[in-house]
Amino acid sequence: MNITEATIELSSDASPAIHDLGGISNADLLDAWNQDHEPAAMAVLVNRYSVMVLSVCRRRCRSYADADDAYQTTFLYLARNSIKIRHPERLAGWLHRVAQRAAVAVSQSCKRETETMVEPIANCDDPLDRLTQRHEAIVLDEELSELPEHYRAAIVMHLYEGTTLESLAESLGTTVGSVRGRLQRGKKLLADRLRRRGVVPVLAFAAANALTVSTTTAGQVSEPLIDSLQRGDLPDSPVDPHLLDSLLSQGTRLMPSLFTTLAGLIVGSAILGLMMVTGSAGQPREQAETITIPGHLAQFAGGGGGVGGGSGLAFTTEPRDKPTQKPLDKKLAGEKTEASHGGSRGTRTMWAEQTVVPDPVGEVAEDALRAMEQSFEFNVDVTLDDLPTALESITGVPVIIDDRGVAFAELPQDETRFKLTARELPLKTALRKMLRPHGLRSTVENDGMVITADTATLVHKGIGVSRWINVDEAAAKKVAEALQSSQGHSFVDTPLDEVMQKISHDFRLPILIDRRALEELGLTADTPVRLELKDVQLKTVLDIMLAGLDLTYTIQGDTLMVTTVEAAEALLLTRIYWLEGTGVAGDSKTITTLIQSTIRPDAWEALGGTSTMAPFQSTRPALLISTTFEVHQQIESLLQTLRESHFGPDPVLESVEVPMPMSMQGMGGGMGGMGGGGMF
Incomplete structure (x- = not known):
């Protein structure tokens, strides 16, 4: 889908140098700006990406003035941080993320009165339709800005700027098949993330298209900035760069999903109705009432205080199926605890379960x-x-x-x-x-x-640390040993098939090329490989060689299979990891968060990927993980590192009473607390 033209037309009175540099690559333009301080080079980049940047800013900001500030902030951030850009070929994706964050920063820091609202361009007569369209476009920009850089750059350049696959491959320094695969993976990941937030991908792209500025508008907004570049007098950024740095270093998702919003409104309305009923009955305001909310809706009910901090309401969450037996640990069982709720006293109770080993008897x-x-x-x-x-x-x-x-x-x-x-x-x-x-x-x-x-001792000897579920254990062990073996390799335009045959012979390891999957990317087994490495592990050789082709490897039966990333993600491998000796054996939440946030964050189901992870407690705490072979290798390395740095017994996770967070003690001084933050 071609959302907009790649660049805007240069005005007739623009500097001749800008016209002359129009066909230069991003890398050369950034080099000219960084090394030679050539203003025309930065002006070309501003012209090249003005439509995309201004569109992102106007979709997110509340007024034209705010959007202009975010637009200027984006390109000033580029001008002052261009030396830090490691992949100039991905500049479009980088600018999209900065523009989205700059728009958020302007909204957070701007103190001006709200001016003229930025209205959608599309012909939507219904105000609700216009609001929905704006919501979908903002969510698209947010989720796109969260994608890994190589996916984001490909999508922005192809879908937002209309760059052809051939030009994209040339710009990114790879093959058309590799670009096609990258786009497929990126669009699939983006679509999954959008659907998880209640947004239909095709409607989101249509909304973004409708909310794209014209080349004329972008040219008018860019003129003051280009003039200041040519004068060599860069203005101050409208937004504190430290605020923008902070937003760029973390995820920013401010628009809630439609499901969360609607659920919050439903539960909040029910609570408000009950409050009105109790108020009309003439009950004293200080008397606490207990409202029982089903467990599956309790997450939308806030923390249990009152509207404005004074209703005296307390919530008791109940599961759908009440357990027939009381838990052994009274603290975990949610024994009644007094907590302050905006000046009133309330009681919160809940059911919980814990795993215990029965004591010996007799x-x-x-x-x-x-x-x-x-x-x-x-x-x-x-x-x-x-x-x-x-x-x-x-x-x-x-x-x-x-x-x-x-x-x-x-x-x-x-x-x-x-x-x-x-x-x-x-x-x-x-x-x-x-x-x-x-x-x-x-x-x-x-x-x-x-x-x-003694499993806590054996894991430090490499015994009982994990076990494959849908992979032959002996075959996986053989592959792991081969991957750790070292040898020199030299290939000069050697067909991929011949390379794999030689590696298979040298390491006595059966290797299969997934030819059908390669064909979907426009690759064949005859694709030439050029690589020269001395005395390195086979794992390093395969990682470097296959990454250049956007390929990977996995285990299929007792064979190492070379395939595409998409095919590997469709054939997830399941493995149990026992956690003794890591120092976090009793805290499944910590280890789960650690893995999901550091090892391929976009691969996990919680963030729109396909990989899954389920902790379970028994006499041996463990994680059951389904993911690709590549991710499994990184998880194995992480757990091994944790064991090597941990000494003594694993800490035991105990239940302790702590003050309730303020965010859970009430509904936020008004109806804004419903659903975890209100409508917007």
Whole structure:
């Protein structure tokens, strides 16, 4: 969809230098500005992207004056920070993000009276239709600005500026097939993000098209800025650059989804109605009333205070299906807690569940627990098979070997010896000294003392850290070992197929090229590869070589398969990661947030991607993750790093009472608290 023309027409009285530089690349223009301080170079960039930048600003700002300030802020930010731009070929995407953030910054910092509203250009008679159209265009700009830079640049250049695939490939220094694949992935990711906010992608693009300024308008707005560039007298930015830096360093999503807005209005209206009913009944204002809200709607009800901080309302959230058994931990169970709600007293309760390991019961178990605290004399030098007999003769307590646990620890029962000589040593200390070096531990169960695997120790030896679900474990291990192997490689315009055949032979690793997927990007197995590296890991070789073709690799059966990113994302691999020894085993929220925010944020379902992650608590806290092989490698590396830097036992997550956040104590001094922030 061609939203607008790529550039605006230069006025007849424009500087001849600007006309002469019209066909120069972004990289050369930025170099001329940075190194030679040539104003005509920056003026060409202003002309080149004026339509796109001004359109973004006018869609977001409330008045023409605000939009002009955001427009000027954007290009002044470019002029003063151009030296920091690492990918000039992606300048269009960079400017789109800066323009969107500049418009937000102007809205936050501007103190002027609201002037003439920027009305949509399209012929919409219904005011609600105009408001909806504006909302959709703003959401599109917000979500587009959040895309990874290489996707954002391709979409802005192709859809906003009408750049052809051939010109786009030349500008980005890649192939047409690679550009086509990048656009497909970017548009899919953008569409998913828009739908998650209740916006239909095609309508959002239509709205953006309707709210695009003309080349004449963009030219008129750009004239004062270009004049100041030619005079060498840059004006001060209308927005504090520090505010813009802050917005650029983080996500900014100010428009709520339609679902959230409507849900907030529905729940808020219900609350207001109840307040009016209770008020008409003549009840004192200070008396607290309890309103029960279904659990699935409680998230839209604010924190439970009153409108304006004085209604005295308190909320009790209930799940759809009330549990039949009370949780064991009273704090987690949501035992009634007094909290201040704008000057009134209220009660909040909730149901919660926790995973607990049942305590051993019976006389034998009690004897074993007592023995653990007693001291004995030890003179032991036995194999694992004879260890139970030796311990029973010392303590008088039944000792059992957990065969599954020993097998998990990869410990040969008939070869490992356990030695300890000590006088008057507590049994639990003696067992730790004997068992931990071998990855074992002791525990008390109903039948006595049990020797089993110590997973917290074994994970530091690389045992029991993860397991593939839909991939052959032996094949995955073989691939991982091959990827860590080092060797020199030299290819000069060698067909991709021949390159993979040589790598397969050298590393004894079956490799398959997904020819059908490559054809969808306009690539073939004969695509030439040029690469020369000495003594580097195979993983590095594949990462560098395939990234240049917008390809990747994954595991299919017992084979390493070279394919496209889209195909890899359609064949997600599922793996369980156990978390002992990381320091965050008991805090699934922290590790989940850490992974989603640092490892391919756009890949996760929560941000519009396809990858999923589900934590679950048991005797071994774990994450069940479905994602691409590339992301799995990064997650494995992260968890390994956490284990290497963590010492001692994993912290235990406990329930403690803390002051309720102010944002949850009321509805924000008016109806603006409904739905988490009101309509806008």
